[in-house]
Each structure stands twice: as structure tokens, then as C-alpha cells.
Amino acid sequence: MDFIRLFSDLYIARWAILEGVGMTLIISFVAIILGTMLGIGVALSLVYGGKFQRFLVRVFLEYVRGTPVFVLILACYYVLSQAGIQLTPFQAGLVALTVFCSSHVGENLRGALLALPKGQTEAAKAIGLTFRQTFVYVLAPQALRQALPAWINTAAELVKASTLLSVIGVVELMLTTRQIIALKPRPLEFYLLAGIIYFLICFSIERLGRRVERRISLPS
Amino acid sequence: MSNPVLEIPVLEILGLHKKFTDIEVLKGVDLTMATGDVVSVIGSSGSGKTTMLRCVNLLEDFEQGSIRIDGEEIGYTAAPQRRRRKESEIARQRSMTGMVFQQFNLFPHMSALGNVTLGLLKVKKLPKAEATAIADQWLERVGMAERRNHYPGQLSGGQQQRVAIARAIAMNPKVMLFDEVTSALDPELVNEVLTVIKSLAADGMTMLLVTHEMKFAYEVSRRVVFMNQGKIEEQGAPEDVFRNPQSKRLAEFLKNAKF
Numbered sequence: 001m002d003f004i005r006l007f008s009d010l011y012i013a014r015w016a017i018l019e020g021v022g023m024t025l026i027i028s029f030v031a032i033i034l035g036t037m038l039g040i041g042v043a044l045s046l047v048y049g050g051k052f053q054r055f056l057v058r059v060f061l062e063y064v065r066g067t068p069v070f071v072l073i074l075a076c077y078y079v080l081s082q083a084g085i086q087l088t089p090f091q092a093g094l095v096a097l098t099v100f101c102s103s104h105v106g107e108n109l110r111g112a113l114l115a116l117p118k119g120q121t122e123a124a125k126a127i128g129l130t131f132r133q134t135f136v137y138v139l140a141p142q143a144l145r146q147a148l149p150a151w152i153n154t155a156a157e158l159v160k161a162s163t164l165l166s167v168i169g170v171v172e173l174m175l176t177t178r179q180i181i182a183l184k185p186r187p188l189e190f191y192l193l194a195g196i197i198y199f200l201i202c203f204s205i206e207r208l209g210r211r212v213e214r215r216i217s218l219p220s
Numbered sequence: 221m222s223n224p225v226l227e228i229p230v231l232e233i234l235g236l237h238k239k240f241t242d243i244e245v246l247k248g249v250d251l252t253m254a255t256g257d258v259v260s261v262i263g264s265s266g267s268g269k270t271t272m273l274r275c276v277n278l279l280e281d282f283e284q285g286s287i288r289i290d291g292e293e294i295g296y297t298a299a300p301q302r303r304r305r306k307e308s309e310i311a312r313q314r315s316m317t318g319m320v321f322q323q324f325n326l327f328p329h330m331s332a333l334g335n336v337t338l339g340l341l342k343v344k345k346l347p348k349a350e351a352t353a354i355a356d357q358w359l360e361r362v363g364m365a366e367r368r369n370h371y372p373g374q375l376s377g378g379q380q381q382r383v384a385i386a387r388a389i390a391m392n393p394k395v396m397l398f399d400e401v402t403s404a405l406d407p408e409l410v411n412e413v414l415t416v417i418k419s420l421a422a423d424g425m426t427m428l429l430v431t432h433e434m435k436f437a438y439e440v441s442r443r444v445v446f447m448n449q450g451k452i453e454e455q456g457a458p459e460d461v462f463r464n465p466q467s468k469r470l471a472e473f474l475k476n477a478k479f
Contacts, residue, residue: 122279123325123384127339127391128315130308137338141329218328220373 009184010193020176021197027172028159031094035101035158036151042106047113057106064103069161072096077168093165097158104154105147112146113139145216152209156202163198173197228291230255230426231276231395237284238271245271246282247450253395256424260437260458263447264473269430272447273397276428277319278310289316290394315343318388322400324380326372332359332383333368339391358386362416378409382416389420396420398429402436414440434477438462446470 045057064072076099077092087095116139124134166175177194181187231253238246245268253259261269274280276287278295281304287294294313296302305313326335333355340351359365362382372380381401389396398417402410414436421427421440431437437444437458444461446454448469454461465471 117323117325119321119323119325120327123319123321123327125279125311125314126277126317126319126321127387128311128343129339130311133342137342138327142327145329218373219371 006186006189009186010189013180013184013190016176016180017173017193017197020171020173021201023170023172023176024159024162024174025201027090027094027097027165027170028155028162031097031101031162032155032158034094034098036105038098038102039105039109042102043109043113046106046110061103061106064099065107069096069100070164070167072100073164073168089165089169092168093162093170097162097165100161101154101158104157105151108150108154109143109147112143115146116142145218148209148213148216152206152213155209156205159201159205160198227254229253229288230257230290231428232288233272233276233285234287235285236272236275236282236287238268238275238280238282245450246275248285249447249450249452251445251452253426253428255426257443258421258425258427258429258441259443259445260429260431260441261445261447262431262434262437262473262477263453267447268450269447270399273319273399273428273430276395277317277397278314279319289313292316311343315339315391316394318391318393318396320381320384320388320396320398320401322403324372324377324384324404326380326384326387328372331369331371332364332375332386335372335383336387336390339387344391354390355386358390359383361419362386363412376409377405378412381405381413385413385416385420389425394426396425396427398427398431400430400432402431402433432477434462434474446473448473 042057042061045053046061049057067075073093073096076096077087077089080087080092080095120138120142121134124138129137162172163174165172166178169175171179173194177190181190184190229252231251233249233251236246236249237244245266249268249272251259251272261272263269271280275282275295276289282295286296286298292313294305294316295310296304304310326332327338330338333352336355336358337348337351340346340354341348344351346354356365356368359368362385364379364382364386367375367379372383375383385401401417402413405413410433414433417427417429418436418440429437429441439458441458443455444458445452446461446465446467446469448467454465454467454470461470462474465474
């Protein structure tokens with residue numbers, strides 16, 4: 001019976017698949033965290049930075065946003081190694097995804113900061129808050145709320161973009177699936193399974209994001 | 221009653237000049253206020269009233285002249301080495317005045333109580349219990365004690381403005397600045413805000429108000445200042461300014477103003 005063989009193949013592949021899922025989750029998660037931190041820096045530079053700083057960050061941003069993630073990943077792996085920076089596939093992939101994430105978060109957060117009414121800053125200044133305090137207690141909490149839906153979107157995009165890391169040899173879910181298929185030639189079933197797993201990860205991110213959004217929404 | 225001649229004025233504006241790029245909006249404004257003074261500034265749009273107020277709160281830079289609060293030169297070091305003070309210094313000086321805005325500008329992500337305590341906690345660095353006690357006392361005073369845990373989005377315009385007044389005055393400023401605080405309100409909500417301001421005036425709070433409410437200016441002020449084209453054109457007791465205007469421009473303005 002073919003079903004029995006299918007399940008036995010799946011059973012044999014279970015740890016490999018789990019490891020692949022684990023790698024996808026880990027590299028995506030770390031890239032989202034680092035990318036968000038870098039993205040906050042990008043947004044701050046664009047909104048409050050000096051002319052030169054704004055220009056540099058703008059160039060970085062336009063370059064990253066105008067480049068396919070695929071090219072970015074290859075660049076991090078091959079170009080950096082040409083430049084003498086030897087990175088493992090994992091490190092290069094992490095750098096590429098972090099940079100990709102930071103460009104999205106940065107642009108998005110910049111928009112959210114600029115969209116805040118000027119009166120908010122003025123009211124904060126008027127009670128004597130310093131610039132730093134104004135940002136931390138008044139502007140950031142509002143801008144982050146604004147930016148959250150797009151941020152969740154970025155997180156899901158990042159998980160999907162992580163499949164491209166398979167080309168530089170990061171053994172995440174996509175590469176694992178291809179390796180399994182090489183041994184157990186069932187492309188339809190295993191790609192379907194991988195698709196379902198990616199869907200579940202992204203779907204969970206969206207649901208979780210919605211919940212957070214609801215929790216922090218302001219009463220009116 | 222305090223005598224303005226014998227004590228240092230709370231607020232002293234001398235020869236204030238302010239330009240927006242090429243347009244001169246303040247062309248030498250002088251104004252002195254003693255403790256407990258209530259001064260209303262009237263005048264048509266573009267006369268520089270709001271800009272003057274914003275200079276006192278250092279929300280605008282100014283190119284010439286000086287502003288002193290309680291004898292302290294604010295925003296800039298004294299001439300001839302006039303130079304803008306450090307940001308931290310300016311932040312401290314800003315807390316010497318309390319500003320209430322036309323658009324309330326409450327922080328939407330904080331409750332009424334949170335709005336009032338923020339400055340007490342972060343600027344005055346009071347312990348939480350003390351900050352809350354002060355905030356509650358002022359929220360009570362403006363009639364918002366019951367809604368202390370409401371968010372701005374859950375409050376009417378008048379209620380938001382009353383919280384904004386509590387937020388400013390809780391910092392114990394030397395001068396309260398009111399910038400057309402009822403202009404954005406529905407007509408039926410104007411009175412609740414004016415009543416609060418009147419009661420604060422009766423308590424002896426030093427207040428500088430920019431307003432379009434002539435009747436209110438007449439009732440609440442000790443002095444009314446009429447600004448025209450970046451200068452103070454006329455000032456005096458409300459009865460004199462409103463009943464017996466000296467300048468032609470003021471007479472014209474009053475004819476068109478609503479009482």
C-alpha cells in the first residue's frame with residue numbers, strides 16, 4: 001500500500017524536517033530581532049539625523065530595497081568573502097535577512113514617526129521632557145503601535161525569504177526538503193508538506209500579531 | 221495684592237522680535253506680568269499673539285529681545301553673548317511655564333492620570349505615590365476625578381482640555397499659558413473649560429491667555445492686551461480696552477468681534 005510507504009518515508013524524515021523547521025525558525029527569529037533593532041536605528045537616523053547621516057542611510061535603504069533578497073543573500077555570502085570577510089552560510093544568511101528586515105522596519109517606522117501630530121512633541125516639550133524622554137515616553141509608544149501591522153507583515157515575509165538561504169547552503173526547511181527528496185523521490189508530497197509548514201508558521205505569526213494588536217489598541 | 225513695582229515680575233518680555241524666514245511676525249513686544257496677573261491677549265489672526273505665547277514656552281526661537289521668568293533669562297544667554305541654551309537647560313526652563321494648546325494634545329496612549337503624572341514622574345522625578353496624589357488633586361480640581369482612568373479617545377473635547385489644564389498646572393508652573401484653548405471646542409463645551417480657567421484665576425494663578433472669547437477676556441482678565449501686526453497696539457484694564465478703545469484698529473477689531 002502506497003500510503004503506508006509514504007508514512008514510513010515521512011517517519012524516517014521526521015527529525016530532518018524538524019531540524020529544518022528549527023533552523024528556519026531560529027534564523028528568521030534572530031533576523032527579525034536584529035533587523036528590528038537596526039531598523040529602529042535607520043528610522044531614527046532618517047527622522048532625526050543630520051544631513052550627512054540621512055543621506056548615507058537613505059543610500060543604504062534605497063540600495064537594499066531596490067535589490068532582490070536573493071541577490072542580497074548571494075552578495076553577503078560571495079562578495080563579503082571576496083572582501084576577506086569569511087562568513088559561514090548561517091552568518092551570511094543572517095546578515096542578509098537582518099539587512100532586508102531593517103530596511104522594511106526602518107522605512108515603516110519612519111513613516112509612523114512622521115505621521116504623529118506635531119502637537120505631541122510640543123506637548124511633551126511643554127511639560128519639560130527632554131528630547132530623549134519625549135521619544136521614549138510619547139513618540140515611540142505611538143509610532144510602534146502604528147507600525148505593528150506592517151511589522152507583522154515583514155516578519156512573515158522574512159520567514160518566506162529564508163527559503164532562499166538554501167542556495168548558500170543553510171540547512172533550513174527548504175534545503176532539508178530538497179535533500180529528503182533526493183533520497184526519497186516524492187517531490188509532490190514533501191513540497192506539499194513544506195508548503196503547509198510555511199503556511200502554518202506565517203499564519204501563526206499573523207494570528208499572534210492580530211492578538212497583540214488588539215491588546216495594545218487604545219480604548220475609544 | 222502684590223505690587224508689580226516692588227517685586228521682580230514673574231514674566232518680563234522685552235523687545236521680542238521673531239521672524240519666520242523673511243516675514244517678521246513679532247516686531248518688538250514688551251510685556252510684564254506680576255504674580256497673580258491675568259492677562260488676555262486679543263487681536264486678529266496673524267497679529268502674532270500665538271507666536272508670542274510660543275516664544276515664552278520656547279516652542280519658537282526668537283532672534284532678538286529677551287524673556288525672563290522670575291528674573292531668569294530663558295532660552296538664550298543674556299546679550300551680548302547671546303547664545304541658545306543647552307537642550308537640557310531649555311527643557312528645565314520650559315517646565316517653569318505651563319502650556320495649554322488649542323488642540324489639547326493629550327497623549328492618546330495614556331490615561332488621564334497618566335497624562336498628568338508623566339511630567340511629575342519624569343521631569344520632577346517625584347515618587348509614584350506622590351505624583352499620583354498631586355495628579356488626582358488637580359484632576360479633582362478640574363472635575364475629572366471620576367474619569368482619571370479614561371483614555372483621551374474616550375473623553376469629549378471639553379473633558380480632554382480640562383485634563384490638559386490639569387497636566388500643565390500639576391507641574392506647578394510660575395505662569396500658565398493658554399493658547400486659544402476653546403477654539404477647537406463645540407460651543408456647548410466651551411463653558412466647562414472657561415469655568416475651570418476662571419476658578420484658577422480666582423485662586424491667584426498667573427495666567428497669560430490668547431483668546432477669541434471677548435466676554436471671557438473681559439470677565440477674567442486684570443489686563444487686556446491688543447496685538448496688531450506683531451506689536452502691542454494697546455493695553456489696559458478690560459473696561460478701558462473694551463469700552464473705550466484708543467486706537468482706530470482696536471475699535472475696528474472690537475466692532476467685528478463676537479461677545
